[in-house]
Amino acid sequence: MKVTDLPQQWEKEKQDVERPHEYNLRVPLEDAARIAALAELYPDRTESDILNDMVAAALDDLVSQGPLKERLKNTN
Template identity: 45%
Template sequence: MKVNELMQHWASEFGAELTEESYSLPLSVNDAARIEALAEMFPSMSKEQILRDLISAALDDMASGFPYIAGDKVVAEDEDGFPLYEDIGLTPRFLELARKYREVLSEDRH
């Protein structure tokens, strides 16, 4: 989800599976003020929901922004028959680790 899609998401909130893990962090005065402003603008949303959605959107943006680094291994061909090379950049490692921890955190819930 992109940051600019949050307003639509907040208008039609849906429940995602939540972890038992909790994270606590201090915010800058500027960021805290913006969270307070959003909480006033969207009174049906808790500050925790706002923060959760902002973090999710930022992580999605970050993951989609990792640069593609072509490896030597051909993994497919495009529609014109040109080779597509394995991504050896940060994306595959990030996705692998995210899957690993998603499984760990899901197991903790059951």
């Protein structure tokens, strides 16, 4: 999935996803404001949901193209 496809996904009904690993993430204030704005636009999604989806989409993009394609594909 591409990051640009996420708004369409966020408009659909939320699916529960198991997330067994936790990360601590610090973001610049401007990015935090953008994430908060997205969560307001899509009230069924928390800021954590938004971040999880964005990270997953970025990783999908890296796996599907670019110089890291083979290295990341083999970790699945």
